[in-house]
Amino acid sequence: MFSKNILLVSALIILAVFVAIFVIVVILDIKKAKRLQQKYTWKRTLTALLFLLPACILAYFFVLLPIIYSLAYSFTNYKLLKPNQIEFIGFDNFILAFKEMFNKDQKLSRAVLNTLYFVVLVVPLQIGLALLLALFCNAKMKGNTIFKVCFFTPVVISLSVTSYLWKQILSPSESGMFNSILGLFNIPAKDLLNDPKTTMPTIVFISAWQGCGYQMLIFLSALTGIRKDLYEAARLDGCNAWHRFWKVTVPGLRPTVLYVLVTVFIGACRIMVQPMLMVGYHDNSVTLSYFMYEQGFSNQLVGYSSAIALLMTIIVGTITLLQRKLLGGKK
Secondary structure: OOOOOHHHHHHHHHHHHHHHHHHHHHHHHHHHHHHOOOOOOHHHHHHHHHHHHHHHHHHHHHHHHHHHHHHHHOOEOOEOOEOOOOOEOOOHHHHHHHHHHOOOOOHHHHHHHHHHHHHHHHHHHHHHHHHHHHHHHHOOOOOHHHHHHHHHHHHHOOHHHHHHHHHHHOOOOOOOHHHHHHHHOOOOOOOOOOOOOOHHHHHHHHHHHHHHHHHHHHHHHHHHHOOHHHHHHHHHOOOOHHHHHHHHHHHHHHHHHHHHHHHHHHHHHOOOHHHHHHOOOOOOOOOHHHHHHHHHHHOOEHHHHHHHHHHHHHHHHHHHHHHHHHHOOOO
């Protein structure tokens, strides 16, 4: 049986380690300054540390502690409404997770397949749309600012709001905007969100539409950093627009593409809000994050949910490292 004060004790231990690491960094900074014969002033150091303090406090309470607690809970039978009845059960949660993962009749198996399907489709689609929009906005033409604002607007709108709006637009009733348009052409009404064949493709399209504006700005920033004389040299060598894109633009965007690929991939693996609000907890819409949420809050199985979260973190982290290794080159 776990002690009632185990969370408090572990939090204090983690805090002590956190402070110790911080002190070690300061000491190493002082030694480096002395080795390089630089003047070291405590006033400037204290000012820098005070600026870092708010970020460190937030990282401790909202990043470090949740990660450590989630790791610890994954080896217990912790239930949400029974915090005083925690027992260590070893790898039972992980064994159960693997059994359900490879049983196609279980929700976890469907969640894995839906998440994989979503990631495979949305990552190239969102990055491709972002790059096309960036190239369009980077061209010298009137009204570029208006286009940039229009393309970026969905990003600043809450996921909850856009999910609700799209749910109304795609409403299966004839009053829905989408089905009203189909009715003009005598096409029967479609229920895209509840049809198992179209649920995930619809969510993929909506997610790519909302997220591509942010990656568009990143690509735009990278495009402005590519030297103009390279385009002029390629043009003088007789390269057409397509060859200039492949020989100049693509190599110049390589580091940015890697960053965008990693961030979009991680974000896609955490998909939850759109299927939750637009469809609900069904076989054709459940994802890994949605499944973890249901297990942790609805079913109150925090230990089991934490075990799945740990497995998901390991898998996503491994794939991310492989992406950096394969696409990052020598840098």
